[in-house]
Amino acid sequence: MSSLFVTATEPAAIPISFVTKSGWESLCATLPPAAQRFAQAHGYTGKPGQFLALPTPEGDIGHALFGLDEADARAHDPFRAGQLAALLPAGTYRFANAPHDTRLAALAFALGAYKFSRYRKAEPPAVKLVPPDGVDVAAIERIVIAATLARDLINTPSNDMGPAELADAAQALAQRFGATFTCIVGEDLVTQNFPLIHAVGMAATRAPRLIDFTWGDPAHPKVTLVGKGVCFDTGGLDLKPSSAMLIMKKDMGGAANVLALASMIMDAKLKVRLRVLIPAVENAVAGNAMRPLDVFPSRKGPTVEIGNTDAEGRLVLADALALADEESPDLLIDLGTLTGAARVALGPDLPPYYTNDEALAQDVARCAKVENDPLWRMPLWPAYDSWLDSKLANINNAPSGGFAGSITCALFLQRFVESAKSWLHVDIYGWTPKSKPARPEGGECQAARAIFALLSERYG
Structure with a gap:
């Protein structure tokens, strides 16, 4: 991708x-x-998002004028400037x-310039910004x-983004940074x-697989x-009913955001031994599909009863x-588009996260706020653990x-x-239902920026 930023020269x-x-x-x-007089004639007041180009x-x-939220506004949006890339006429700005x-x-200015153009030509805004x-x-x-990587992967429809194509994207990223890549496919998942x-x-015609790559100093x-x-x-x-199935191409949003996070980690050369694991599958309907x-x-040993195939x-x-x-990592993080219950509780913009590590929980909350990458802690409530009990197996995947x-x-x-010494679980949505500043409608990078900020502090 070409940069929106230019030098001051x-x-x-x-x-x-x-x-x-x-x-x-x-x-x-x-x-x-x-x-x-020009601004007054156009009724300019400086309300949030209001734009006006002043002529010579x-x-x-x-000159350009752009309205921001008041600093103490209840719904203050630090990404308001993300509207500018679409509003400004062609040119170089500061x-x-x-x-x-x-x-x-x-950052919002650059994120707001995103266009998904794989299937329909969409020229990026012809604007540049002096940093x-x-x-x-x-x-x-x-x-x-x-x-952009996360958004592109999520926005690509499933006929072009199946398990094999997701593996190809992961392999391309691994090769770009010299990581070691492996992939276990189909029946080999059973034998391994x-x-x-x-x-x-x-049940899918496209074989499931486990994507695995490692990068960094083993020490x-x-x-x-x-x-x-x-x-x-x-x-x-x-x-699922058709309405719930409509955007299920985004159900690999956890993988897309893990790849985005890995991209940042490797590009910044953080002092970590990174491992990325992505189970890539299609949950399809066929005669051999798993049944309720x-x-x-x-893999760990406990048997699992299928309470619901949609879980x-x-x-x-x-x-x-x-x-x-099995490797006892210092920090284990998983991201997934997992539950409608998270959306009912917190909506599409505020993914819940879970951890029993109090220091980690506080760091996540702080970094999420600083990066304008909202996250909200939810409890691993022990009293509900028994709800997972099964009469036939060790655990039920979806209690009634x-x-x-x-x-x-x-x-x-x-x-x-x-x-694992510490574990963080994030139940993301990975999708922006309606365009907002710096966040166009469609696939979204959620949680990755906040977690990268945390990892940069710890391992930079």
Whole structure:
């Protein structure tokens, strides 16, 4: 991807003045009289998101005005400047004054320029930005490249993004950074003891697989990332209604965001021994599909009764987490688009996260706020653990009752993690239902930026 950022030696850049409604009067007074009259004639007030291009006497664009939320606004959006890439006419621009958070504004400017153009031509905005003073352009571009990867993978429809294509994307990323890549495919999952991954994917015409790559100095702390890679989820025999199936191409959003996070980690050369595990499957309907009340072994040993075939993500993650846990990593992180219950509780923009590590929990919350990558802690509530009990097997993947679905999913996964020094589980949505500043409608990079900030602090 081409950079939106240019050096300060470029031809004179058009200034962008940021303004709030309360600050508009004083900023307006600093403009030339003709510009003041032009702004007033157009009813400019500096309300959030309001844009106005001010002309020069020759008729060119000489100045741009853009409204921000008040700093103390209840719904203050640090990514408001993400609207600019789509609003500005072609040209090179610079920030004439400081937005509330200059780094996040510059990041939002770049994230807002994203276009998915694989199937329909969509030219990127013909705008460039002179980096604001003190902003690390390389760090911003690292994030933008990773977010673009996640968005592109999620936005690609499932006929072009099956388990094999997801593996190809992971392998390309691994090769780019010199990581060691392997992939276990089809019946080899059974012989190499990944029965739950195989059970979920065995009904599809496209073989399930476990993607695995490692990078970094083996002497460094081991950080393992596990991402749910369900490339399409019909729900299995517990078939989803069509409305719920409509965006199930995004059910590999956990894998996409794990790859985005890995991209940032490797590009920044963090001092970690990184391992990435992605169970990539399609949850399809066929005569050999897993059935409700079937019982399967797991890699770790406990047998699992299938309470619902649409609770497949936790099954594939269970085998991958068990493999990761065998190495006793210093930090084990899994991301997955897992439960509608998380969306009911917190909506699409605020993924819940789970951990019993109090220091980790506090660091995640702090980094999520600083990076404008919202996350909200939920409890691994021990009293609900018994809800997973099965009369036939050691554990049921989807207890009846319908309560606390995101929590019981996290408790299910916790059964497969015992040796990792610290574990973090995030139940992401991976999708923006309606466009917002810097977040166009479609696939989204969620949680990866906040976790990367945390890892950078610990292992930078």
